[in-house]
Amino acid sequence: MKETITGPIEAKLEQAWQVGIKKIYAGIAQFPGGLREIAESKDGRYFEESYESMLDFYHIGCWVPSFFTGWALIAYESSDDRSLLRWANGLQGSYEKKVFEHADNTMHDLGFLYSPYCVKLYKLIGDLNHRKTALRSAEVLASRYVVKGEYLKAWGRMDENDPSSWGSGIAIIDTMMNLPLLFWATEETGNYYYRDIAIKHADMTMKRMVRPDGSVYHAYRFDSDTGQPVGGDNHCGHSVESYWARGTTWAMYGFAIAYRYTGNRLYLETAIRLSEHFISQLDDKIVPVWDFRLPEQEPDHRDSSAAAIAANAFMEILRFDPGNVLLKEWTDRLLLKLSEEAYTDYNPDCPGLLQQSNGKRMYTIYGDYFFMEALSKRLSKPLTDCW
Structure with missing residues (x-):
């Protein structure tokens, strides 16, 4: 696809990126205040009446709000519109309260919550309160x-x-994208405690959750008393032995980032192997089926969020393997396909950006965020890395 490396692709991606910037303003205007879980949406209207019924920010199951606040910070970096910064910074108290007063009511997704918000804001404005909260x-x-x-x-x-x-x-495959918070904490403090734990978990993931063929389990179970491995498990894919697309992309991106922090070539090689196998599963529709091992009778719904995360993973790998032609080509293929109207919602008044996410034909805030992150990288927009 030679058109993926010529001028027209940038023009098309720029259109999608520009509407993404407009949409964060629409989302903030409709945001009713008070962080909550931002649920998947059929029409992209995240903040209509159903929002008040969503999980409270301090609920143990809440994991996605920072993809909304992080999206605002992506827009801030390119626009230098300080109203976006003031809005995001105004939510600081909720983030502090969650880990200082409700720490027992959290789960592994603290990286998804605190890297795009506190780590990012600390890097952007140097506020030591954000550093303190991120380290907590x-x-x-x-x-x-x-x-x-x-x-x-x-x-x-x-x-x-x-x-x-x-x-x-x-343990679940998604945690690979929460490890950057631990790696960052070691870089920030010099305390190898955080890094050592991240490495132990990444090594376990390579050993237990990455299959020999380059597919992955969503989850893995251990005996909670002895720590002995029990076997693969599943809570997000179609079945235990299936091949959940988004889970694979969490691993691809997470291992590439782990390489950046550690220099361990096994992590980079794993990221490349997972990426190559992922690409081998893609068909002429480009955007992946939500699970690559669906029974024949199951509808092959697509997952645009997995495509967006994959594009980020490929670009992270390309930082260290710039001659990888396959990943360059597929970065552009994925982003160009996602920029089509079948996937990108070009209505600037609707907060949702990316359609057909998560295999349920929904808009998801994490799909929107990772699409904007990928577009920003591909178009060389100002972007401070939060991972």
Whole structure:
């Protein structure tokens, strides 16, 4: 696809990026105040009446709000519109309260919450309060480390000792994208405690969750008493032995970032191997099926969020493997396809950006965020890395 490396692709991607900037203003205008879980939406209207019924920010299951605040910070960097910065900064108290007063009611997704918000804001404006809160979130995340098994427990409170409780002994592939918070904490403090835990979890993921063929399990279960491996598990893909597309992209991006922080070639090689196998599963529709191993009778709904995350993963790998022609080509193929009207919603008044996310034909705030992050990188917009 030679058109992926010529001028017209930048023009098309610029159109999608520009509407994404307009949409964050629409979203902020419609934001009713008070951070909550921003649920998937059929029509992209994230903040209509259903918003008030969503999980409170301090609920253990809340993990996506920073993709909204992080999107605003992406827009701020390119526009230098300080109203965006003031709006995002005004939510600081909620982030502090979550990890200083409600730390027991958190899960592994602290990286998704605090890297695009506190880490990013600290890098942008140098506010030591954001640094303090981000380091506290890394401390809370590190407390989820289970020595017997060498993994970060994904779900459930850490003071739950019942082996039959929800989340007992479970590690999940998504956690690879929460490890950057721990790596950052070590770089910021010089304390290798955080880095060592991140490395232990990444190594476990390579050993237990990456299959020999380059596909991945969504989850892996350990005996919560002994730490002995039990086997693959699933909570997001179609089945235990299926091949969940978005989970693969979390791993691709996470291992590439882990290489950036550690220099461990095994992480880069794993990211490349996962990416190549991911690409081998793509068909002429370009955007991946939400699970690559669906039974024939299942509808092959697409997951645009997985495509957006994959594009970011490819560009992260290309920082260290710039001659990888396959990943260059597929970065452009994915982003160009996502910029089509079948996927990008070009109505500037609708907060949702990316359609057909998560295999359920929904808009998701994380799909929107990672699409904007990928577009910003590909178009060389100002972008401070939060991961």
